[in-house]
Amino acid sequence: MLTLSCADTWPEGSVALEEEVVTAAAQAEELDGSVTQSSNGCSSSVCLDDSLTSLQWLQEFSIINASGNQQVPFSGQNQHPLCGHQRLVGSEAPASPMAADPASMGMPHTPGKPTSAAFCRGPSSSALLGLVTYGHCPEEVDYKTNPHVKPPYSYATLICMAMQASKKSKITLSCIYKWITDNFCYFRHADPTWQNSIRHNLSLNKCFIKVPRQKDEPGKGGFWKIDPQYADRLLSGAYKKRRLPPVQINPALQARVKPAGPLPALGRPGELSVSPESQQLLQEFEEATGVDQNWDPCGAEANVSGAWLSGKGCGFKRKQPALRRTSMVKAPRRSSSPLLCVDEQKELGSLKGDFDWDALLDSELCGELSLDSTCQLSPMERDDDLTVRGRHIGRPQQWSPLEASADSTGSYILSETQQSSLDFDEETFLATAFLQSPWPEEDEAGQGKRADFLCNSGVNFDQLLNLSDSFSGDLSSKIESFL
């Protein structure tokens, strides 16, 4: 059971920091002046074509926004417990990344020699994981302003983040560059060879699809989008490049961990608590896995996410040497899940056999994400429901917004056949919730929001329809009811 509810109806709460917006817009214009600019800083065609393939809409489920705190990832003093990322709250966020760039203020910088950012890992999908991450990351690495620390994300992840944050289904290479430099100070000062790596990644990583620019579209180069088949994986488990040695929970943090009681509201990092259920699940987990508090949540999450990082799902397109990487073929379409191949489902199944991952995730997610109408976290009873921003959603098998049907209470109950991808979508949501879009939001005023959902989300109707082969209801009425 997972509840992400809040009083506000979505997509409210996705208000960007105006200063950030203005700055990003201005910078984007400088960057891509040859292309007709829209308010989001990307080319007009980007803005026009939103109906492609991203899981962008997942970002709209931001519970952080629901909590009333504007999130600004990779910077600031507060770290989002979900993802382990730091975030600024309100005015703590620099109006411009450059404005807060120590390197641009005379701070010495030695790019290319990243420090131990790897030990301050990013998003975790559960309260438990976030808790651990939070605990063992006392010295918060501000990737947005720290020019010395290379972000612990793979280039593929960075690209994916940029794509997600852009609110568009496809973005230009320059937009990717810009987002990365905006959000990671390191790359603003690092040797530009990283851009080569970005391009290399785009070309070789099958997660990314090139969308040629139309002939009548001005500008250079094409657009890139995320293959929806891999998007969630990319974001769910790729927040770190490599596995790390076991980490220790900060003893000081452990002392702050209190049994029982609701989790503190986001933004109260000083007082953490774990519900008894979570503790029990943790204990079960430890018993089942033999890990203790040295358990690396990052690696674990990668496993939970389908172990795709281990090379089973999101590999490179490159032609591998004949005797190497024979497994690097395009992953087949998933059978029951669009996101899991058979083998992966087996893996997850075997995992389930040993340990109830769902229970752990669900429990922790409940404890972490449950926001009641007063925007306070509250422990949740475990059931099979999901509430996002005031909308009650049954635990889906293959989550698709269009498959949701509203019940009499305005809740969205998904059919049982929709279950499989929720775990990944949860992960995706959690992994992307913290993302900040430097791109100016398009018209976010009032009524347009919901109608813009499917447009801005980048959800392709055709793909959604493909996802719901078995979906035979009145599509238009469902869409209308959903909107």
Next chain:
DNA sequence: TAGTGTTTACGGGAGG
């Protein structure tokens, strides 16, 4: 010419 995109090659880290 600069930016973009593709491709190849190589080495290091990590896991099996």
Next chain:
DNA sequence: CCTCCCGTAAACACTA
């Protein structure tokens, strides 16, 4: 030791 992932470097072609 092998495989895989990832990063890096470089060469090359194409295009605005």
